[in-house]
Amino acid sequence: MPSIATSVEAVPRSRIRELAEIAMSMDGVLRLYFGESNLPTPEYIKQAAIRAMQDGFTFYTENAGLPSTRRAIAAHYRAFHGVELDPASEIVVTASGVQALNLGIRCTLDPGDDGLVLTPAWPNGSSSIMMANASVRQIPQPLCGERYRIDFDALEAAITPRTRMLLYTSPSNPLGWVATDDEQQGLLDFARRHDLWLIADEVYDRLYYAGARLGDPVPSILRKATREDSVIVIHSFSKSYCMTGWRLGWMVARRDAIAKATQLNEFVVSHAPTFTQKAGETALAEGESELLRMLERLKENRDLCLEALRGIPGVTVPKPDGAFYLFPCVDGLTDSFEFCRRLLMETRVGLAPGVAFGEGGEGSFRICYAADRSILEPAMERLTRFLR
Numbered sequence: 001m002p003s004i005a006t007s008v009e010a011v012p013r014s015r016i017r018e019l020a021e022i023a024m025s026m027d028g029v030l031r032l033y034f035g036e037s038n039l040p041t042p043e044y045i046k047q048a049a050i051r052a053m054q055d056g057f058t059f060y061t062e063n064a065g066l067p068s069t070r071r072a073i074a075a076h077y078r079a080f081h082g083v084e085l086d087p088a089s090e091i092v093v094t095a096s097g098v099q100a101l102n103l104g105i106r107c108t109l110d111p112g113d114d115g116l117v118l119t120p121a122w123p124n125g126s127s128s129i130m131m132a133n134a135s136v137r138q139i140p141q142p143l144c145g146e147r148y149r150i151d152f153d154a155l156e157a158a159i160t161p162r163t164r165m166l167l168y169t170s171p172s173n174p175l176g177w178v179a180t181d182d183e184q185q186g187l188l189d190f191a192r193r194h195d196l197w198l199i200a201d202e203v204y205d206r207l208y209y210a211g212a213r214l215g216d217p218v219p220s221i222l223r224k225a226t227r228e229d230s231v232i233v234i235h236s237f238s239k240s241y242c243m244t245g246w247r248l249g250w251m252v253a254r255r256d257a258i259a260k261a262t263q264l265n266e267f268v269v270s271h272a273p274t275f276t277q278k279a280g281e282t283a284l285a286e287g288e289s290e291l292l293r294m295l296e297r298l299k300e301n302r303d304l305c306l307e308a309l310r311g312i313p314g315v316t317v318p319k320p321d322g323a324f325y326l327f328p329c330v331d332g333l334t335d336s337f338e339f340c341r342r343l344l345m346e347t348r349v350g351l352a353p354g355v356a357f358g359e360g361g362e363g364s365f366r367i368c369y370a371a372d373r374s375i376l377e378p379a380m381e382r383l384t385r386f387l388r
């Protein structure tokens with residue numbers, strides 16, 4: 001009997017999913033392990049999808065996505081980042097952020113190449129690199145006082161003749177860390193110096209609490225990079241518009257990468273669903289007030305969780321500037337999966353174990369605070385009691 005290809009056998013299971021599967025077999029669990037808000041998709045977006053279906057947006061589209069959707073994404077970059085993009089050649093619409101990430105990785109790595117990943121990070125980047133038959137080199141972000149940083153010395157030391165790409169996520173899942181202007185410039189300079197592709201996962205850029213005004217996005221790397229730079233930006237409708245189940249995202253990149261990703265799309269999903277793309281256009285055009293309301297609520301939730309955790313001896317929890325996660329580190333914790341499993345069994349609170357996020361993640365756990373207060377408050381109360 002033929003066996004499963006060894007290259008895919010080597011791709012590890014998601015340890016967030018492993019914990020979630022135990023939780024899903026239980027009743028009454030307060031679920032904070034997945035990276036999604038429990039708010040439903042706003043009504044105006046659902047109505048836009050229904051209208052699009054009624055208007056006949058049920059056929060195949062271009063591999064790069066509907067021209068109108070790409071124009072809407074370009075308008076979004078012009079409005080929020082002052083960046084001009086050519087919708088015809090610099091944007092591809094994808095069936096989710098993770099599919100954009102997968103395409104970006106496939107376009108940049110040959111089998112046997114090395115990809116660098118700043119961690120702790122959402123595990124899908126490293127797993128996608130392995131699915132491309134390339135090697136992952138994870139570079140942990142050290143916590144210095146109140147802030148995570150980038151270890152540029154470790155990045156330099158990790159370069160091999162096969163290193164072709166560096167992936168980072170800002171705002172970070174799970175750290176909530178946001179790259180500063182200097183750090184972004186440092187990453188871009190590093191990539192230019194070593195002739196690497198720089199993949200920036202910016203799916204949380206609208207969930208930012210440290211801008212001049214709530215609602216200001218984290219400045220995109222596209223503001224610094226030229227359109228000739230080897231830079232790929234990954235994005236998604238999931239987080240900003242509560243559209244996780246819709247599977248809609250996009251990629252912005254140098255023209256040759258977009259041309260290739262567009263072609264590859266044909267063989268993966270052909271294109272993102274047609275009426276979903278139309279609903280995404282409406283989200284971009286009309287989503288600001290709803291997004292602001294969500295941000296206000298998220299910021300309050302973040303502060304509630306920080307306050308609850310900060311008084312606990314042996315728990316360090318930096319204040320995150322973006323995304324919707326806290327990543328507390330517990331002194332002496334060496335098995336975060338077992339910690340989360342016990343927490344689940346004894347208190348019915350479901351969190352994600354730090355070990356799921358790669359190098360630098362063990363010893364911590366991730367809380368997704370994008371939950372309703374009726375879930376978050378009892379969850380924090382049980383968690384703090386358990387920790388004490």
Ligand SMILES: Cc1ncc(COP(=O)(O)O)c(C=O)c1O
Pocket residue numbers: 035096097098099122169172173201203235236237238244247248249
């Ligand atoms: C850092 C990061 N990138 C990309 C994604 C992908 O989002 P989606 O595939 O739902 O668009 C996620 C989802 O959790 C994420 O956390």
